[in-house]
Amino acid sequence: MSSSASTVGVTAPAPNKVRAFLRLVMIEHSVFALPFALIAAFTAMWIDSRSVHWLQLCLIVVAMVSARTVAMAGNRILDRRFDALNPRTGRRELVTGVLSLGTAWRGFAVALVIFLASAAALGWLPLLLSPVAVGLLILYSYGKRFTDFPQALLALAQAIAPVGAWMGVTGGFAWPATALGLAVGTWIGGFDLIYSCQDAAIDREIGSRSFPARFGIASALRWSTITHLITVACYVWFGVAAGLGMIWWVGLAITAAVLAYEHTIVKTDDLSRVNRAFFTANGFVGIQLFVFALADLIAQGLRP
Incomplete structure (x- = not known):
């Protein structure tokens, strides 16, 4: 019997839906914003009691990751037609059919339930504000349809994470949380300005609005520098x-140097290293700044 005949009736294994959904939402990219929610949480705990509240910390991690999953799933669902028209995004799971739209919606719903439940477990104020967070995250996905400044919507949505983490610990508002929220929002909005430069031409062609598509790559890179x-x-x-100490300031100096490096490797006429700036440099920023912040808090008396 020939090898071709022996394969008759054999079907390819169905793709793993969970794995495909996690690829769709790029779960590993939680590394960008999660460290800053943890910085807010640990700092609030240090100010509040000088000790780590482990249950609250676990709930904050769950809330952060699930909220980001809601945002990414919603973005992929709403933008699937734009993605299909863009060669860079044309291999995404909803475009190729690796993941069905129904499965994506179910993943979105599960992540939303987990987020709301974790917010409720953290207290009435996080629960009360959770619809605002979800609304802003989803609004960003619509942004490219009605504004040339979707990165500003992204910045606003991302700024909520540290503020929410702080409220999850203390049950209230504080200026350090606002400062950290603004830092995270402008950081992510600034590097999204860089990342979106690679789609400027195709965005104009398919009618997807963005700052680089409207004002040009040079202007986008200049404003990204100002934002950072x-x-x-x-x-x-x-x-x-x-009231952080010297270790924090050393970490911040490293962060400033990495951001400066990021802006030297991306040029108006050379976007070939955008991914290095976006993924490598920015992933490093989040992790190293969290490590230095935590080390500083431990040195100043934060207990397990």
């Missing part, structure tokens, strides 16, 4: 307002 200067200023504000 504001980021560093907000990190300084946070360090002063929270």
Whole structure:
């Protein structure tokens, strides 16, 4: 019997829906915003009681990851037609059919339930504000349809994470949380300005609005630099307002150097290293700044 005949009636294994959904929402990219929610949580715990509240910390991690999953799933669902028209995004799971739209909606719903439940477990104020957070996250997905400034909507949505984490610990508002929220929002909004430059031409062609598509790549890179200067200023504000020490300032100096490096490797006429700036440099920023912040808090008396 020939090998071709022996394979008759054999069907390819069905793709793993969970794995495909996690690829769709790029779950590993939680590394960008999660460290800053943890910085807010640990700092609030240090100010509040000098000790780690482990249950609250676990709930904050669950809330953060599930909220990001809601945002990414919603974005992929709403943008699937734009993604199909863009060669860079044309291999995404909803475009190729690896993941069905129904499965994506179910994943979205599960993540939303988990987020709301974790917010409720953290207290009435996080639960009360959770619809605002979800609304802003989803609004960003619609942004490219009605504004040339979707990165501003992204910045606003991402700024909520540290503020929410702080409220989850203390049950109230504080200026250090605001400073950290603004730092995170401008940081992510600034590097999304860089990332979106690679789609400027195709965005104009398919009618997807963005800052680079409207004002040009050179202007986008210039405003990304200005935005990241504001980021560093907000990190300084946070360090002063929270009373952090020398270890934090060393970490912040490294962060400023990495951001400066990021802006030297992406040029108006050379976007070939956008992914290095977006994924490698920014992933490093989140992790190393969290490590230095935690080390500083431990040195100043934070107990397990």
